[in-house]
Amino acid sequence: MVTIHYAKDNFELGEDQSVLDCLTDRGVPVPFSCRSGACQTCLMRATGGKPPEASQQGLKDSLKLQNYFLACVCHPTEDLEVALPDDDDIQAAIPATVKSLTLLNPEIMHVALECHAPIEYRAGQFINLFQDPTLGRSYSLASVPYEDDHLHLHVRRLPQGRVSGWIHEELRPGQTVEVRGPAGDCFYTSGNNEQGLVLIGTGSGLAPLYGIVRDALGQGHTGPIHLFHGSRDLDGLYLTGELHDLVRQYTNFNYVPCLSGGDVPHGFASGRAHDVAFQQIPDLKNWRLFLCGHPEMVKAARMKAFLAGASMKDIYADAFNVSQSS
Amino acid sequence: MSQQASLYEQLGGEAAVNAAVDIFYRKVLSDGRISAFFEDVDMEKQAAKQKAFLTMAFGGPHNYSGLDMRTGHAHLVERGLNDSHVDAVIENLAATLRELGVDDALINQVAAIAESTRDDVLGR
Ligand SMILES: Cc1cc2nc3c(=O)[nH]c(=O)nc-3n(C[C@H](O)[C@H](O)[C@H](O)COP(=O)(O)OP(=O)(O)OC[C@H]3O[C@@H](n4cnc5c(N)ncnc54)[C@H](O)[C@@H]3O)c2cc1C
Ligand code: HEM
Ligand code: FES
Numbered sequence: 371m372v373t374i375h376y377a378k379d380n381f382e383l384g385e386d387q388s389v390l391d392c393l394t395d396r397g398v399p400v401p402f403s404c405r406s407g408a409c410q411t412c413l414m415r416a417t418g419g420k421p422p423e424a425s426q427q428g429l430k431d432s433l434k435l436q437n438y439f440l441a442c443v444c445h446p447t448e449d450l451e452v453a454l455p456d457d458d459d460i461q462a463a464i465p466a467t468v469k470s471l472t473l474l475n476p477e478i479m480h481v482a483l484e485c486h487a488p489i490e491y492r493a494g495q496f497i498n499l500f501q502d503p504t505l506g507r508s509y510s511l512a513s514v515p516y517e518d519d520h521l522h523l524h525v526r527r528l529p530q531g532r533v534s535g536w537i538h539e540e541l542r543p544g545q546t547v548e549v550r551g552p553a554g555d556c557f558y559t560s561g562n563n564e565q566g567l568v569l570i571g572t573g574s575g576l577a578p579l580y581g582i583v584r585d586a587l588g589q590g591h592t593g594p595i596h597l598f599h600g601s602r603d604l605d606g607l608y609l610t611g612e613l614h615d616l617v618r619q620y621t622n623f624n625y626v627p628c629l630s631g632g633d634v635p636h637g638f639a640s641g642r643a644h645d646v647a648f649q650q651i652p653d654l655k656n657w658r659l660f661l662c663g664h665p666e667m668v669k670a671a672r673m674k675a676f677l678a679g680a681s682m683k684d685i686y687a688d689a690f691n692v693s694q695s696s
Numbered sequence: 697m698s699q700q701a702s703l704y705e706q707l708g709g710e711a712a713v714n715a716a717v718d719i720f721y722r723k724v725l726s727d728g729r730i731s732a733f734f735e736d737v738d739m740e741k742q743a744a745k746q747k748a749f750l751t752m753a754f755g756g757p758h759n760y761s762g763l764d765m766r767t768g769h770a771h772l773v774e775r776g777l778n779d780s781h782v783d784a785v786i787e788n789l790a791a792t793l794r795e796l797g798v799d800d801a802l803i804n805q806v807a808a809i810a811e812s813t814r815d816d817v818l819g820r
Contacts, residue, residue, distance in 0.1 A: 676718075
């Protein structure tokens with residue numbers, strides 16, 4: 371007999387019953403729609419045990435690796451411990467010491483954090499950083515776990531932004547903060563090393579991309595890797611020296627800084643990052659895309675990339691949605 | 697192939713749905729007659745719904761009733777969804793299958809399944 375562990379409860383799974391039915395019958399509020407493995411609204415994560423392969427059909431590789439599954443088509447033959455994906459409690463808060471704070475440009479702060487407990491993450495995922503227990507924000511990881519000692523964040527200061535303002539104004543090296551995570555499926559997975567990669571970011575959207583590029587190169591990716599980083603003016607770009615160094619070091623890596631404002635000096639592309647990218651690489655069939663930063667850019671670029679031939683499952687994105695709630 | 701193989705099996709089952717979804721969704725988004733209905737939604741969720749649609753049209757397993765089709769498209773009927781849009785969707789569906797090299801006989805069966813939902817989709 372198979373038992374489903376959810377939160378503090380143990381439920382016996384009926385014969386031919388799906389994990390979804392088992393949980394909803396007992397009043398657990400798992401969302402669902404199609405009940406046929408197609409719509410993915412019933413996405414859950416196994417925190418103990420391995421979900422059957424059939425329940426992971428159609429999920430991105432990165433989600434599969436993290437044991438996500440679709441509850442409505444999940445018929446495990448062994449016990450499973452499950453959680454809803456947005457269930458904060460599956461990840462405990464970890465204290466972290468601020469090691470350094472360095473301005474990368476006038477509005478973006480590089481934050482290095484040393485976690486007090488080991489944290490397993492992929493470059494490009496994000497953590498939630500808490501100013502106090504009720505006020506947390508997501509920041510993407512620019513560091514690569516096997517290359518960098520600390521967690522690296524690029525925090526853009528927003529006008530009147532609570533957490534970003536606090537990070538820029540008040541946070542000091544040596545101080546301790548709490549982080550939760552990591553989360554997110556915007557990261558590099560090996561296995562298709564010759565595939566071309568296009569990475570497009572605006573503003574601090576470079577953070578995950580800087581991690582992903584170095585992770586891909588570090589894991590021996592051989593296909594072409596094109597990074598487009600966009601900003602209105604020169605002031606908004608950063609890490610240009612480091613990225614030009616990588617270009618010199620790796621023949622398959624290409625870096626295109628893009629400026630959408632008026633003044634475009636030699637060596638920079640003129641236009642918005644995603645427009646420049648799709649001009650330079652008009653046919654995206656069989657390419658893998660990473661889109662990070664401004665939500666409008668991510669939305670438009672996702673649509674354009676798809677229409678230019680990229681497969682939906684090859685488009686990885688993090689829209690830096692700014693929360694409107696408190 | 698056996699005599700009893702269902703339409704869904706003859707088309708190739710879930711693998712066929714997966715092969716068709718990107719092509720079909722791309723056609724729908726590029727079709728000026730109907731793209732507006734699909735523009736302002738979360739693309740990933742929308743793609744999953746396209747899969748549900750294709751599974752249904754391919755004669756595959758699903759749990760949608762006629763009533764589900766009515767309620768599911770009611771907000772679109774309010775925005776002016778009519779016969780010409782259903783025609784366009786069925787056209788794109790057929791073109792997708794043709795692109796995948798499916799026989800005309802099977803394409804006609806798929807079109808007939810989609811056609812059979814017309815009144816429900818349009819809330820008549
Ligand atoms: C997956 C993900 C990854 C992210 N990664 C990064 C990253 O790597 N780097 C990064 O810099 N950011 C990132 N973000 C964004 C980040 O999480 C925060 O949303 C951002 O830093 C703003 O938080 P804040 O507390 O400073 O601003 P908030 O206090 O939340 O305010 C945000 C903006 O809204 C305005 N505002 C707030 N409340 C009101 C109101 N009542 N009326 C009018 N205006 C209001 C503020 O003036 C401000 O400009 C990411 C977001 C997501 C979802
Ligand atoms: C031809 C017959 C049709 C069938 C069998 C069909 C089937 C479906 C199915 C199964 C879903 C998923 C429902 C869900 O799980 O939420 C759906 C959603 C949708 N359909 Fe159709 N459909 C048809 C025609 C159309 C047409 C003609 C249009 C518009 C031109 C359309 C636009 C949509 C949209 C926009 C959604 C998503 C609704 C939302 O959640 O916002 N459909 N359809
Ligand atoms: S309810 Fe749609 S995938 Fe499970």
